[in-house]
Amino acid sequence: MTLIHQTAHEIHKALKEKKVSSRELVASFYHRIDSLENDLNAYNTLTKEEALTQADLADQAIAKGDSIGPLTGIPIGLKDNLCMEGIRTTCSSKILENFVPPYDATVVSKLRKAGAVFLGKTNLDEFAMGSSTENSAYEATKNPWDLSCIPGGSSGGSAAAVAADEAVLAIGSDTGGSIRQPAACCGVVGLKPTYGRVSRYGLIAFASSLDQIGPLTHDVTDAATLFQVIGGHDPRDSTSADVPMPDLSGQLNEGVRGMRLGIPKEYFIEGIDSEVNAAIEKAIDEYRRLGAKIQEISLPHTGYAVATYYILATAEASSNLSRYDGVRYGHRSEDPANLLELYTKTRREGFGPEVKRRIMIGTHALSSGYYDAYYKKAQQVRTLIKNDFDEAFKSVDAILTPTAPTPAFRFGEKTADPLQMYLSDIFTISVNLAGIPAISLPCGFTSGGLPIGLQIIGKPFSEAEILQFAYAYEQQHDFHKRRPKIGK
Numbered sequence: 001m002t003l004i005h006q007t008a009h010e011i012h013k014a015l016k017e018k019k020v021s022s023r024e025l026v027a028s029f030y031h032r033i034d035s036l037e038n039d040l041n042a043y044n045t046l047t048k049e050e051a052l053t054q055a056d057l058a059d060q061a062i063a064k065g066d067s068i069g070p071l072t073g074i075p076i077g078l079k080d081n082l083c084m085e086g087i088r089t090t091c092s093s094k095i096l097e098n099f100v101p102p103y104d105a106t107v108v109s110k111l112r113k114a115g116a117v118f119l120g121k122t123n124l125d126e127f128a129m130g131s132s133t134e135n136s137a138y139e140a141t142k143n144p145w146d147l148s149c150i151p152g153g154s155s156g157g158s159a160a161a162v163a164a165d166e167a168v169l170a171i172g173s174d175t176g177g178s179i180r181q182p183a184a185c186c187g188v189v190g191l192k193p194t195y196g197r198v199s200r201y202g203l204i205a206f207a208s209s210l211d212q213i214g215p216l217t218h219d220v221t222d223a224a225t226l227f228q229v230i231g232g233h234d235p236r237d238s239t240s241a242d243v244p245m246p247d248l249s250g251q252l253n254e255g256v257r258g259m260r261l262g263i264p265k266e267y268f269i270e271g272i273d274s275e276v277n278a279a280i281e282k283a284i285d286e287y288r289r290l291g292a293k294i295q296e297i298s299l300p301h302t303g304y305a306v307a308t309y310y311i312l313a314t315a316e317a318s319s320n321l322s323r324y325d326g327v328r329y330g331h332r333s334e335d336p337a338n339l340l341e342l343y344t345k346t347r348r349e350g351f352g353p354e355v356k357r358r359i360m361i362g363t364h365a366l367s368s369g370y371y372d373a374y375y376k377k378a379q380q381v382r383t384l385i386k387n388d389f390d391e392a393f394k395s396v397d398a399i400l401t402p403t404a405p406t407p408a409f410r411f412g413e414k415t416a417d418p419l420q421m422y423l424s425d426i427f428t429i430s431v432n433l434a435g436i437p438a439i440s441l442p443c444g445f446t447s448g449g450l451p452i453g454l455q456i457i458g459k460p461f462s463e464a465e466i467l468q469f470a471y472a473y474e475q476q477h478d479f480h481k482r483r484p485k486i487g488k
């Protein structure tokens with residue numbers, strides 16, 4: 001079945017024309033998953049029974065001649081930090097090893113309503129803290145383009161599943177780059193929407209002022225389709241934005257002629273991989289050829305972004321993760337001598353080293369005596385970073401940068417030095433601090449055959465524009481059509 005290598009819009013056509021049934025499709029995907037998972041480990045949990053029931057519902061709708069939506073009967077992977085009713089949701093943590101949520105996240109219920117078929121829950125760094133999936137409490141996911149390399153993170157399972165055709169589409173979450181960096185590492189498209197655009201209800205919180213949910217897909221058209229379905233206001237999330245969703249179907253191919261694209265001089269730093277640099281330069285030239293006006297801009301506070309993020313994200317995480325105390329959710333330590341020991345033993349046993357490190361950093365940054373020096377200062381710098389973007393967007397319509405400074409690195413290469421790992425997100429983190437949208441799309445390959453990602457950053461709520469800019473570039477290439485040589 002070659003359909004498994006295709007996009008959602010291609011498969012949608014085949015389903016509508018009854019060339020294939022959703023049940024057949026789902027069976028083919030599980031067949032592929034069964035044959036590849038020993039190597040890849042993209043999924044934590046498979047939801048076969050549920051998927052076949054959903055597929056049958058889709059097939060019934062198609063047989064009846066109902067008008068079906070673009071996701072009806074389409075197999076999708078869900079990052080394992082999204083609650084799905086009755087299905088184990090682990091966050092790739094031991095502390096939630098047996099946690100079964102009693103409700104669906106808003107994104108999950110929207111996808112259900114749209115007729116999508118859930119194949120399973122994908123692997124991530126524990127509580128979405130990391131850039132490689134090596135922090136998963138289970139096994140790391142491998143990069144389908146080179147099994148000795150990481151797939152990126154934290155949504156590494158989602159990105160690898162799409163890249164290896166273990167799902168047509170996947171959902172990820174992005175707090176500092178966790179959709180875009182794995183998309184770049186695995187050669188797929190990843191969109192981080194504006195903060196508040198997609199409901200966080202039912203997303204297990206990491207850093208609530210930064211977390212956003214978004215799509216990982218083979219191409220820009222599928223990213224637009226998936227975003228259209230999951231976006232929009234939700235009264236169940238108090239930070240959800242009450243801004244109408246654009247209709248994305250008509251706008252994608254309007255091109256970039258006359259558009260002003262900014263190149264931030266602070267993003268072309270020493271230490272950036274030379275093949276990544278060359279691919280981005282080439283992409284910039286192509287935009288110029290397509291009629292865009294390219295101009296250099298400055299985002300002067302870029303150098304503070306990583307430090308600012310690692311104070312704010314850890315502070316919020318230390319507060320969010322205090323709910324795991326062995327009383328209400330997940331793992332509970334056996335035979336504690338008293339209540340305090342229940343808390344400490346449960347948390348010591350349940351959390352992995354990176355999560356503990358972040359809880360300690362965050363608690364320290366929030367403690368009295370250090371609050372002003374760290375947390376408050378970081379909040380102030382966050383505003384400066386946001387102001388940089390506001391200023392830049394007075395003269396440009398979007399900003400082009402590399403998504404990550406290097407292609408996918410090897411397992412173990414950065415685990416010994418957390419700071420090296422944190423620097424993988426140097427180009428993605430500012431976008432979360434500013435709350436604005438950005439997309440990563442494939443823009444070439446290294447001589448070793450690893451994908452390279454181009455990032456396009458937009459103004460608040462300008463997802464339609466950045467998708468349009470990305471689409472214009474994608475039309476010039478076949479990068480998004482290439483598949484790793486894995487399986488049949």
Ligand code: GLN
Pocket residue numbers: 128129130131153154173174175176177178179206313425
């Ligand atoms: N890699 C970053 C971190 O470790 C971002 C993670 C994310 O976006 N969830 O925090």
